[in-house]
Amino acid sequence: xxxxxxxxxxxLERMIQSDTGLLLEKFDSRWEHVEPIGENRVEPGHLFEYxxxxxxxxxxxxxxxRHITIKQASDRLxxxxxxxxxxxxxxxxxxxxxxxxxxxxxxxxxxxxxxxVLLQR
Numbered sequence: 001x002x003x004x005x006x007x008x009x010x011x012l013e014r015m016i017q018s019d020t021g022l023l024l025e026k027f028d029s030r031w032e033h034v035e036p037i038g039e040n041r042v043e044p045g046h047l048f049e050y051x052x053x054x055x056x057x058x059x060x061x062x063x064x065x066r067h068i069t070i071k072q073a074s075d076r077l078x079x080x081x082x083x084x085x086x087x088x089x090x091x092x093x094x095x096x097x098x099x100x101x102x103x104x105x106x107x108x109x110x111x112x113x114x115x116x117v118l119l120q121r
Contacts, residue, residue, distance in 0.1 A: 001061060008057055008066075011050060012073055021076040022097050023050050033097075040097035044085020045110025051077040052117040078117060086114070 014031035016023050017040075025041040026034045033040050054074035058067060084099040085092050091110035094102040 004057060004061070008054070008070060011054075012066075012069065016050075016073060016077070017097060020097060020099075021073070021080055022099075023047055023077060024097060038096055038098040038100075041102060042085075042095050042097050043093065043110070044081045044091050044095060045093075045107075045113040047077045047081035047085060048091070048110070048113040048117045051075070051081065052113070052120055055117075055120060078121070081114070085110075 010031070011023070014027070017033075022042045023046050024033050025043055025046070028034055035041070051074045054070050054077070058064060058070055058074075064070060081091070084095050087101075090106045091114050092101065092103060093105045093107055093110065096102050
C-alpha cells in the first residue's frame with residue numbers, strides 16, 4: 001500500500017493542476033508542467049482513468065486519512081472530463097488545460113475509460 005500511497009500523492013500534488021483540477025500530460029524531471037498555462041495537453045480519457053484509479057484506491061484503502069481529498073479529486077476529474085472532454089457523445093482525444101479543444105479526433109481507448117468509470121459509479 002505504501003507504493004500506491006506514493007503514486008496517489010504524486011497525482012494529487014504534481015500531476016493535477018490545483019487551480020483547474022485537470023490532469024496534465026507532460027512534465028519535466030521535477031514534475032513541473034512544461035507548457036505555459038492554457039497550452040498544456042490534457043487527455044480526457046486520462047481524467048476518467050484517474051477518477052477510476054482514485055476510487056479504486058479508496059475501495060481498497062477505505063481508512064485513508066486523505067479519503068475526502070481523494071474522493072473530491074476523483075469526482076472533480078470525472079466532472080471535468082464530462083464537461084470539457086465529451087462532445088456529441090464521444091470522448092475527445094485532447095483538450096488544453098483551459099478546457100478548450102486541442103484535438104477533435106477520437107480513439108477507442110478513451111471511450112473504454114469512460115465506460116469503466118460509469119460502470120463503477
